[in-house]
Amino acid sequence: MQIVLIKEDKYLYDIHSLYKAFYPEQDVKVLLTSDTEKCKEVMDANPDAEISEVDVSVSKNQLKKDTYLKLSEKTGKKLPWGNLTGIRPTRIIMNLIEEGKSDKEIIDHMRNQYCVSDEKIDLSLKIAHREKDILKDIDYKNGYSLYIGIPFCPTTCLYCSFTSYPIGAFSGIVDDYISCLEKEIDYVAEEFKGKTLDTVYIGGGTPTTLEPNQLERLIGYLKDKLDFSKVKEFTVESGRPDSITRDKLKVMKKMGVTRISVNPQTMRDETLKLIGRRHTVDQLVSSFNMAREEGFDNINMDIILGLPGEGASDVAYTMSKIAELAPDDLTVHSLAIKRGSKLAEIMDQTRQRTKNNLSDSNNSETGYLDEINNTVEMMEIASKGARDMGLEPYYLYRQKNISGNFENTGFARKGKAGIYNILINEEVQSIVALGAGTVTKRVYGFDGRIERCDNVKDVKLYMEQVDEMIKRKWKLFL
Ligand code: SF4
Known part of the structure; x- marks a missing residue:
């Protein structure tokens, strides 16, 4: 464990993040020296912890640079x-x-x-130059984008921290959920009348867990109520191949969806099973081909590096299989261990067992967690693989607790970059978000200030409180 002592209650998050980046496998505690009781308690409980002090009396940038240089020298990293x-x-x-x-x-x-x-x-x-170039034809400062969350999935992935409910158990409430979305759409139609709608993104969860008639109902309502004449991009995440059918693809195509994603995460069947995706590589390939047959010419794929048990050769294999499909857009993620995910829970338990010197060797369910790792080599394989497919990087973002302290990067063919991804990532446009667990962002054009309001995560609570969710948005856009 690393214990960092500071004299003032400042920059805690930055100090913690930097230490964590240098010592990813260790717990890091940042403590105020004035809180003597807490300091004593943590130190007594962790007699082997390494203790250091950080001077927070300097500016934040200086503090981060000083701390980085000190830790870099100490660890050689x-x-x-x-x-x-x-x-x-x-x-x-x-x-x-x-x-x-x-x-x-x-x-x-x-x-x-x-x-x-x-x-x-x-x-x-x-990437910054490319983003500027892509956005130059969009009057994004005066327009808005729309996000709709469908919080249902075929099963829950091991690493998932999104709002997601298994569709099998929740199919009975989907129609009522859509009715709630329609209420929110009515609000958007009124509030944003006369404003340009630039992009629409239906994500989740897995939107293609909706039945064809439900998809048609939702998109039909959207198009009825909102002006789609200037929409530059209409994405429906069809992430899980086990949720895609030809009928659904036909509906989406007929309703004007321009971009979809069919996400493998890996092209190894064994890993897919480990991470709880319950679909096969064959299913992925046939869903992708079906989407092409139905005329989709902008298909995104997501992969994750650092999945349990996977190394450089697995990434190379995945990239070679993806190259055969030639997607238009590929997002390369580094595995992030997110709080609230099953993966984080299992890892905590594993750490606890190790701390208590209890062997995990008999536990076939968690043994593979020792092998979660992303490396520079894996990142390079993925990045070179994407470029070899004719895709160029166009947006990137980092996450907390990301494997190897790397980043997530979106690559796309010319003219196929996901505009919504850039708008949300660079926070340059207001995005109105509907559905359980979504977050609406208002970006103030004149000073770039950002304010947010969120919809409750619990799907049933969301449905009960949809009027309150709408009120929150009214207030935000007053
Ligand atoms: S498909 Fe996406 S949202 Fe659904 S469980 Fe997996 S990671 Fe979560």
Whole structure:
């Protein structure tokens, strides 16, 4: 364990994130020296902990740089993203471009202030320019985008922390759920009358757990109530191949959906089973081919690096299988151990057992968790594989507790980049979000300030409280 002592209640999150990035396998506690009781309690409980002190009397940027350099020297490690702890490194670069800084000035700044590696500077600079180029034809500051969450999935994936309910047990409430979404759509139609709707994204969960008639009902209502004449992109995440049927694809195509995703995560059947996806690679391939046959010319795929038991050769294999399908857009994720996921729960239990010196060797359910790891080599294989398919990086973001402290990157063919992904990632446009567990964001055009309001996560509570969810949005957009 790492214990970090500070004298003032400042920058806790940044200090914790930096220490965690250098010591991912250890618990990190940041404690205020004035809270003597707490300090004593934690130190007594962890006599082997390494204790250090951080001076928080300097500016935040200085503190992060000093701490990074100190930890880098101590551990002999360099982090690809240096001392950046935020999740949107390209935003910093976008802002610098907007301030009129040259590429050289930006490179120097990222290197000297944040200690970012040359490779990541190059990647994020290219992405920032590409994003600006993609957004230049969109009057995004005066428009808005719409997100609709469908919180049902065929089964729950091991690493999932989204709002997701197994459709088998919840199919009986889907029609009423759609009625609640319709109420929210009525609100949007009134509140945003006369405003340009730029992009629409139906995500989740898995929207294609809806039956064809339910999909038709929802999209039909949307198109009836809202002006779609300027919509540049209409995505429906069809993530789980085990939820895709030809009838659903036909409905989506007929209703004007322009972009879908069919997500493998890995092309190894054994891993799919381990992570609870309950679909096979064959199913993925036939769903993808079916989507092509039905005329979808913008199909995204997601993969995850660092899945249990997978190494570089598995990533290479997955990339070679994906190349055979030639998707238009590929998002490469690093596995994030998210609080609330089954994976985080199992890992906590495993750590606890290890701490108590209880062997895990007989536990076939958790033994593979020792093998969760993402590496530079795996990232390079995925990135090269994407480029070899003719895809270029166009957005990236980082997450907390991401495997190997890497990033998630979206790659796309020219003209196929997901515009919604850029808008939400760069936080440059208001996004109205409907459905259980979704978060609406208002971006104030004049100063870039952002305010949020969320819908409750529990699906039944959401349905009971939908009027209150609408009221929250009214207030936000007053
Ligand atoms: S498909 Fe996505 S939302 Fe559904 S359980 Fe898996 S990770 Fe969660």
